[in-house]
Amino acid sequence: MNPVVDYLRISLIDRCNFQCQYCMPEGAELEYIRKQEVLTDAELLTLLREVFIPCGFSRFRLTGGEPLLRPQVVSLVQQIAALPETQDLSMTTNGFLLADLAQGLYDAGLRRINISLDSLEPEVFNRIIGNRGRTRWQQVWSGIQAAHRVGFDPLKLNVVVIPGVNDHEVLDLAALTIDRHWHVRFIEFMPIGNGNLFGDKGWIDSETLRQQIHQRWGLVEARVRGNGPADVFQIPGAKGTLGFISQMSECFCDRCNRMRLSADGWLRPCLLNETGQIDLKTALRSGVSTRELCAQVQVLLDLKPAINFKQRESGTVGTYTRTMSQIGG
Numbered sequence: 097m098n099p100v101v102d103y104l105r106i107s108l109i110d111r112c113n114f115q116c117q118y119c120m121p122e123g124a125e126l127e128y129i130r131k132q133e134v135l136t137d138a139e140l141l142t143l144l145r146e147v148f149i150p151c152g153f154s155r156f157r158l159t160g161g162e163p164l165l166r167p168q169v170v171s172l173v174q175q176i177a178a179l180p181e182t183q184d185l186s187m188t189t190n191g192f193l194l195a196d197l198a199q200g201l202y203d204a205g206l207r208r209i210n211i212s213l214d215s216l217e218p219e220v221f222n223r224i225i226g227n228r229g230r231t232r233w234q235q236v237w238s239g240i241q242a243a244h245r246v247g248f249d250p251l252k253l254n255v256v257v258i259p260g261v262n263d264h265e266v267l268d269l270a271a272l273t274i275d276r277h278w279h280v281r282f283i284e285f286m287p288i289g290n291g292n293l294f295g296d297k298g299w300i301d302s303e304t305l306r307q308q309i310h311q312r313w314g315l316v317e318a319r320v321r322g323n324g325p326a327d328v329f330q331i332p333g334a335k336g337t338l339g340f341i342s343q344m345s346e347c348f349c350d351r352c353n354r355m356r357l358s359a360d361g362w363l364r365p366c367l368l369n370e371t372g373q374i375d376l377k378t379a380l381r382s383g384v385s386t387r388e389l390c391a392q393v394q395v396l397l398d399l400k401p402a403i404n405f406k407q408r409e410s411g412t413v414g415t416y417t418r419t420m421s422q423i424g425g
């Protein structure tokens with residue numbers, strides 16, 4: 097049976113204050129969305145109230161680019177959280193602006209947050225995020241501490257493991273969960289935007305990481321709220337958990353319950369497949385009724401199982417030229 101698709105990942109902005117190698121590769125031709133093409137707060141809220149919620153969506157994740165760069169992001173969070181049908185609201189952020197915004201976001205109704213943290217070593221971190229000379233690790237760490245202090249729960253840390261760059265830190269990152277109620281999730285690197293970035297070695301599969309951690313401490317199965325596609329484990333006795341997101345080594349397209357809305361209003365049924373996507377912003381601005389848009393989204397929902405990324409297995413989907421930051425990761 098196909099899963100109920102009720103989860104929308106909303107990109108608030110395609111710009112970012114970092115330039116992670118795996119997301120916005122240096123040299124990639126990035127064309128930013130012009131400001132006037134970005135959905136306004138009012139348009140986004142109209143789409144949520146009159147299109148997505150009637151189509152059955154009730155769980156929303158705010159992402160980007162870097163969502164905290166969106167002007168008046170706290171007010172927008174407050175308005176989405178206040179929709180009576182919103183059952184779950186979360187955000188994925190690089191954490192750089194979080195130290196100042198954590199309390200406001202929490203007060204606005206955000207409760208779940210994922211913060212990207214690929215390294216505990218400032219130099220390695222800088223290398224990954226593409227900021228030569230400027231140390232941003234400490235600022236991100238302060239953001240994580242602030243999120244912890246104000247009470248975000250679960251607080252998840254996303255780690256993309258890159259061979260030869262940060263794979264030596266897997267145990268140190270896993271160890272963060274022993275004394276802290278934090279959830280570290282290891283994400284397999286996906287060949288989006290620049291598939292050859294890390295050469296033949298490419299990516300490390302979750303099973304290898306799991307074995308490494310298991311050999312050191314042992315692992316038991318666990319659960320965490322909103323675990324999505326992650327397989328969740330725990331170091332015995334640890335306060336937090338470890339998640340493994342294995343979209344490269346284990347295709348979980350059959351379980352996919354999400355769609356993505358880009359900052360300029362394109363609704364995309366699958367991360368890596370543009371088939372069927374709808375330009376909701378242009379339609380809305382040209383006066384198409386939200387009732388009609390609802391019908392179009394419904395058609396896309398019905399098509400989704402056939403569109404999913406699993407087509408890669410039959411070789412019909414190739415390399416992806418759009419980066420994660422452009423799609424809305």
Ligand code: SAM
Pocket residue numbers: 112118119159160161162163188189190210211212254255256283284285286287288420421424425
């Ligand atoms: N800027 C925010 C952040 O970094 O958390 C939100 C957007 S980012 C595109 C969302 C997530 O996608 C991050 O956790 C990032 O590590 C992950 N990501 C980006 N490019 C990726 C890739 N090629 N493979 C796997 N994960 C990727």
Ligand code: SF4
Pocket residue numbers: 112113114115116119120160161162190212420421
């Ligand atoms: Fe920016 Fe997030 Fe992409 Fe890094 S992963 S470049 S922080 S959008």
